Amino acid sequence: MDLQQALHQRRARARATSVHSLAQAGDVLGLERKLHENPTLINDRNPVMSQTPLHAAAASNNTDVVKLILDWEGPEKADIEAKNMYGETALHLASKNGCTGVARLLLERKANPEAKAGNGMTPLHLAVWYSVKHEDYSIVETLLHFHADASVTDNEGRTPLAHLPKSPSHQKLCALIQSHLDQQTKEKALAACQNSQIKMDALEAELEQVIGLHDLKLQLRKWAKGMLLDERRKALGLKVAGRRPPHMAFLGNPGTGKTMIARILGKLLHMVGVLPTDKVVEVQRTDLVGEFVGHTGPRTRKKIEEADGGILFIDEAYRLMPLQKSDDKDYGLEALEEIMSVMDTGKIVVIFAGYEEPMKRVITCNEGFSRRVTKFFHFDNFTTQELGEMALLKMRNEDMESVMFGFKLHKGCTADSIAKLLDSETTQKQRETLNGGLVWPMLINARENLDLRLRLDCCDAEELITITMEDLRIGLKLLST
Numbered sequence: 001m002d003l004q005q006a007l008h009q010r011r012a013r014a015r016a017t018s019v020h021s022l023a024q025a026g027d028v029l030g031l032e033r034k035l036h037e038n039p040t041l042i043n044d045r046n047p048v049m050s051q052t053p054l055h056a057a058a059a060s061n062n063t064d065v066v067k068l069i070l071d072w073e074g075p076e077k078a079d080i081e082a083k084n085m086y087g088e089t090a091l092h093l094a095s096k097n098g099c100t101g102v103a104r105l106l107l108e109r110k111a112n113p114e115a116k117a118g119n120g121m122t123p124l125h126l127a128v129w130y131s132v133k134h135e136d137y138s139i140v141e142t143l144l145h146f147h148a149d150a151s152v153t154d155n156e157g158r159t160p161l162a163h164l165p166k167s168p169s170h171q172k173l174c175a176l177i178q179s180h181l182d183q184q185t186k187e188k189a190l191a192a193c194q195n196s197q198i199k200m201d202a203l204e205a206e207l208e209q210v211i212g213l214h215d216l217k218l219q220l221r222k223w224a225k226g227m228l229l230d231e232r233r234k235a236l237g238l239k240v241a242g243r244r245p246p247h248m249a250f251l252g253n254p255g256t257g258k259t260m261i262a263r264i265l266g267k268l269l270h271m272v273g274v275l276p277t278d279k280v281v282e283v284q285r286t287d288l289v290g291e292f293v294g295h296t297g298p299r300t301r302k303k304i305e306e307a308d309g310g311i312l313f314i315d316e317a318y319r320l321m322p323l324q325k326s327d328d329k330d331y332g333l334e335a336l337e338e339i340m341s342v343m344d345t346g347k348i349v350v351i352f353a354g355y356e357e358p359m360k361r362v363i364t365c366n367e368g369f370s371r372r373v374t375k376f377f378h379f380d381n382f383t384t385q386e387l388g389e390m391a392l393l394k395m396r397n398e399d400m401e402s403v404m405f406g407f408k409l410h411k412g413c414t415a416d417s418i419a420k421l422l423d424s425e426t427t428q429k430q431r432e433t434l435n436g437g438l439v440w441p442m443l444i445n446a447r448e449n450l451d452l453r454l455r456l457d458c459c460d461a462e463e464l465i466t467i468t469m470e471d472l473r474i475g476l477k478l479l480s481t
Helices: 003-016 019-025 028-037 039-043 053-059 063-071 090-096 100-108 123-134 138-145 168-207 214-235 258-271 296-306 331-341 356-365 367-372 384-396 415-425 428-453 461-465 469-480
Strands: 247-252 280-283 311-314 349-354 373-379
Touching: 019 028, 019 053, 019 063, 028 039, 028 063, 039 053, 053 063, 053 090, 053 100, 063 100, 090 100, 090 123, 090 138, 100 138, 123 138, 123 168, 138 168, 168 214, 168 258, 214 258, 214 373, 247 258, 247 356, 258 280, 258 311, 258 349, 258 373, 280 296, 296 331, 331 367, 349 356, 356 367, 367 373, 384 415, 384 428, 415 469, 428 469
Parallel strands: 247 349, 247 373, 280 311, 311 349
Antiparallel strands: none
């Protein structure tokens, strides 16, 4: 016997006793001995199909071997979701070979019944093929018992039911799958309904933190309700067009809540699945526009990439437009064109914010802007009553990182009394210029005044943390000095 023949025989003997052949043959003791010798073979791939021992055992309906592999206590655990060269898991192989016992064991061990092979087929797709050929429905029944989704489509857009030939001989199988499909549709609709209410409650909790802006909050509720109803429609198997959130313009003075609403909107659009993230990237002209030729494009694209999948919030957006139409060298136009070039992709939502009058100039002077921005929201100045409510809300919601944490307002500091204080201690111009920006500095200054008026030997716990109306009054006066 020459050397080549000897090597051939040795390889043949090795193949005969490989972990894959032992698993396929159902040799529990032989496989166990082999794994003790080399525990790393638990997920070993064969050279032809790239299958593991678990694949081999599952395809051959060797339940005891599958149990041995799944229970193996070695340095490496068996990968129950390992895929062969066709993207099939062990559950796929058990399903297409009608191995009901193995399929049940794999499913009990949390194998994924919705795993997709390279052609997009799930184990249920393959189980239908087997059942049609062998007129044995037990493998289909097993998968459905473990809640395999009967509505999943393969790469050709076909559900498991669509693979069933239209023949009277298959009516029982058809009825079985259709019955589960109907039940699953009802369950999905119920889950969607419950989930919708949870999401709506979460939105309402966010909106409770917003003072005023009643018309805008109504619009947010409308959007949320429509999007959540779309979720329910899809859960019922209805084919409806997807929604693309519109680009928006927020018009109003500083401090009227534009940035806060943008953040809530980001959470809303992510919550209902319109945007993949809830991030809101806030920028101004200086973040987008370069000082020299060739700087603006890369700088703007970087911010667009940063906001990808979320919201790009451009404050004082009117500064991107030159004051004179003849000023075509202004780099702000280049930034605006870069932004508008991605607004039709659906990958990003852009919110342009700023004073109402300057923003009107942008809207009327740029055709691309007016075509792409379809929703305009006007942020009115806050009334003194609303500012008073805002002060109370801020004091209630401060966390441990805030300088106001642990402090409280005196019971005489009501929304009405703070509103009267604002009327008497601030001018209309101040309120229109700062709006909500008045509240936080007022509270900070009031706390500092509390410290100033207290004696160091004060030991009254309530007095040490209670801000009075006089503290607030002095806090407001400090804003104008």
